[in-house]
Amino acid sequence: MGTYVEMIKSKSKTQHDLKIEQLHIGSIHVWMVGYESIVEWQETIANISNCGITTESNYEELYMRLFGQDWDPEALDVLLQGKVAFIDSNFEQAFSFQGKLKTLARAIDKAENESMPFSPAIVFMEPISTNIGILRKSINSHCLEVEGFQFNGVGTKEASLVYLSECVDKGLLNHVRHTLNNASEQDLRNGQDLIRIFGYNRFHLVSPFHKTEIPGQAVTSMMHGRVILLIDGEPTAHVLPLLFGDFIALDWDRQFPVLVMIVLRSLRLLSLLIALLTPGLYVALVSVNPETLRIELALSIATSRIGIPLPTFLEMLLLLIISEIIVEATQRLPKSIAAANTLIGGIILGQAIVEAKLVSSLVIIVLSASVTANFAFPNYLNTLVIRMLRSGIVVLSGIFGIFGIFAAFLGICYYACSLQRFGVPFMNFLSPKKLGQ
Structure with a gap:
């Protein structure tokens, strides 16, 4: 078994935190092996010294007092679970036992991505x-x-x-x-x-x-x-x-009377439609099917577009890309910088691009309504799908107009209704008792 000590020493060259040390515990001479990045090394040694070992103790007594388990030195994966191994001085026996684990987890904190008023200040952790x-x-x-x-x-x-x-x-x-x-x-x-x-x-x-x-x-x-x-x-x-209800429903809604809860969830459903369809609808009505507008509204839109060099489709697509870049940059930046990035990207850039006559003010209004509605959903991760589908609807509406919007919306509804995960339809509205009933 002496070769195993050499094997562990050679292994520690590529695993710097794998430690092997010779210890003298009473009259016993052993090799101690473990990952010092996982185990509190000195505290583990102190616990061993305080487990009742005397100068008269032998290897078998040490095995029993530490609740040891026979260990094969080739099974280094066992040590990744926070265990420490002893190899006797004759290199004939080895056993593993639970070491003193290092505290690798952070303190319990409030939710960062799912904010709900008056909810308990506790979230899931890594362990x-x-x-x-x-x-x-x-x-x-x-x-x-x-x-x-x-x-x-x-x-x-x-x-x-x-x-x-x-x-x-x-x-x-x-x-x-x-x-x-x-x-x-x-x-x-x-x-x-x-x-x-x-x-x-x-x-x-x-x-x-x-x-x-x-x-x-x-x-x-x-x-x-x-x-x-x-x-x-x-x-x-x-x-x-994942079910469709996760896009519009929260357990927190049940803190209110039923009518208030229904209004809140209806508002989120309306926000979903606004976020998804508003940019494409604007492009279709202005650039492809302006004849569907009332004459007063058509004249007002035409007046706001005087001097704009870009077609409506490219205006909306350009601002959609810029808004997505701003949102992603804000998500990745520290909070102290994210606020400044939002101010610069959302207000200063928006105002400057309108004054430069690159886009009309109406496009800014429509896009702002869509982006704001996009964040009315309970979970940020659920907004990613809506943001992708919104861009696709803008492209179809710029090519086919109103028919493109209808085709895209019907396609999304068909796709959602055809989804089935683990035998459960995506559009299944949950019973408060059981899923299958």
Whole structure:
């Protein structure tokens, strides 16, 4: 086994945090092996010294006091779980035990991407065990069940399937469970990997899952029959499957009377239509089908376009591209700089481009209404699909006019109604009891 010590030493040349050190514990001489980036090295040694080892103790007693497990030095993956290994001085025996883990997680904080007034100031974290604990605290029910899965691709990734046994749709649960069991040898690093694991086309516009960082939203989804997938290292919960209601409905809406809740959700539905159709409708009416406008409105639009060198289609497309660049830049910048970027890009640039007679003021108004409506949806990630479809509708409306808008809208409705994830239609409006009823 002496060759194993040499193997570990050679391995540490490419894994700088893999540490091997010779220790003297009482009368015992051992080699201690572990990842010092995961394990508190000195505290682990102090815990070993305080476990009751005396000068009369031997290797077997050390094994029992540390609750050791036989270890093969070739199995270095065990050490990635925060364990430490001992190799005896004769290089004939080795065992592993749990070391003192380093604190790699941040403190629990408020939501950054899903802001809801008067909601609990707690969100999901990176460690999967912490997220499971947050869910148990949020619902405090014996019906909450957790199943563990492991993905052994390039690296090992743990995941947990969480659901309420009394509410979950059995067909959905069996489908997801079967899929995850069959994917144990695949790699799971990002959303595209997860889509591939579930067997769906990665080029689909609509994802099969919906992400949330708020435990209350995840609990509500489970109470409505869906399942939650937690992935170690991700501060979000994956709600399976994504439904159309996720674009307009929030659990927070139920804080209000039913009529107020209906008005709020209707307003979001109206915002979806405004964000999706307004730019294309303006282009179609002004550049392709101006005869559909009232004469007073047509004259007003014509007056505002005096001296504008670009056609309406190019005006709208240019400003759409600029607005998308501003939104993406704002999302990536620190908060202190993002506000200045919004001011410069949204106000100063917009005013300057109108005064330079490159676009008309009406285009700015229409685009501002569309962009503002785009952010009325509950989740920022849900806006990405709308933003892509909006650009496609503008192109079709610039070519075919009103007929292009109707064709695009009907195509989107057909696509949405044809989607089915895990046996559940995308347009299924959830029952408050069970998904399958």
